[in-house]
Amino acid sequence: MPVVTLDAPVVNAPPLPSGIGIALREASMRFPSGLQALDNIDAAVAPGEFVAIVGPSGCGKSTLLRIVAGLITPTGGTCARSGDGAAAFVFQEPALLPWRTVQKNAELLMELERYAPAERTARAAEALKLVGLAGFERAYPHSLSGGMRMRLSLARVIALKPRLLLLDEPLAAVDELTRDVLQEELSLMWQAAGFTALLVTHNVHEAVYLSSRVLVMSDRPGRIVEIVDVPFAFPRAAEIRSTPEFAHLTGEVSAILRGRARA
Template sequence: MPIELREVWKEFDTKVKALDIVNLDIAGGEFVSIVGPSGCGKSTLLRIVAGLLAPSGGACVRATNARAAFVFQDAALLPWRSVLRNAELLMELEGYAAPDRRQRAEKAMQLVGLSGFADAYPHQLSGGMRMRLSLARAMALQPDLLLLDEPLAAVDELTRDTLQEELQQLWRKLNFTALLVTHNVHEAVYLSTRIAVMSPRPGRIEKVINVPFAFPRAPELRATAEFAALTGQVSALLRHHAVGGAE
């Protein structure tokens, strides 16, 4: 599902201007990452794209019947509900009928390799499994647009690599459009078709970088000179534009 951000800006009631003018066109089925210093308005931008927050000016244009799903760093699971019932949660809120809900939840759990854990509870899961469950909960909605706000920031490095593989596979298989906020430049380069580099607050998109590597991408890509050159380029841009910024 394509998304067009046209001259979007946002100032909160507190007079904090989170976003300067943002223009960005995302094609259907793209995987776009957003990188930028802390507090530059990345989460604000995602919430605007999700339709959870109105911009102060400009517009985010996307199909009105499109389904968007959100995945956060904090998996935000309900501790008193089983894994399967957590996977059903968003569908419950959207009023899906029980049998349909169950079927979609089971299928989504299969997609993320959690089928054997339907009756477990969140506290019995590892950090990586909780993130899988959070992904399954989003996938069960069969979203056209998946919004990911630093989903892998809290997991250890090995788990992160595995989850990146799984995320890439899900995206390739299900063809949703993905918008990922991440602090991890390697993650952005590995997963994305394009990377938008933001300035410190009020955030602007300073540069959009094409990531030319063909899909499917394999872990060996990370060890190539081309990969290193591109991550180096993105890091340098971030450093350059972060001068005088929060981090």
């Protein structure tokens, strides 16, 4: 990976203008139970941008992603998208089918979308190569490590060539070393493919390393209390995480979070 120093020119603009843009205007969500999960969310995500969302547990982060995915409609305000293309969701649990090989798992979403078999095979092969699983096509999920399972889960959505990727704590279940490596891979994948990414994470370091902006949410009902700009250029060297500038920024995000979270 190229080494980037902090005094390199800051490139905070999206690497490729081919993702889907998102505009949330005064969006709120009150569930039929009466629970107010989100309140007055105003946020815009530019096409191709990588934005992270952090906030206390239960503040409505997953609800916000579901709104952006179009799975639920906000009960107040609006969520609009600009640009065409597919949106894809990645969850904490890879949800692989144990009776299917790596190759067949990688093809699963394309099968559901009725892609032609030749197209499925080609796209799955490309995606497996991208996540470092080439050579494991005939293996079954039980024989993969946790990190490899998450890579397969990523390959499955990358194969769809989504223009918007919604990630809900995708790396929360893997060990720290694997998580660092997967973060680097995810960042490179995003830079190569140019989709818009919205990442929910409890890990402030992950939020800062991957994104160009971190949305910090309040306790429930979730509001955006601060948007922190991350001024480091892409591609970001892994070592950036040990610089004082990085520590300063993660400290700032953590302090905002601590100030807002329940004790």
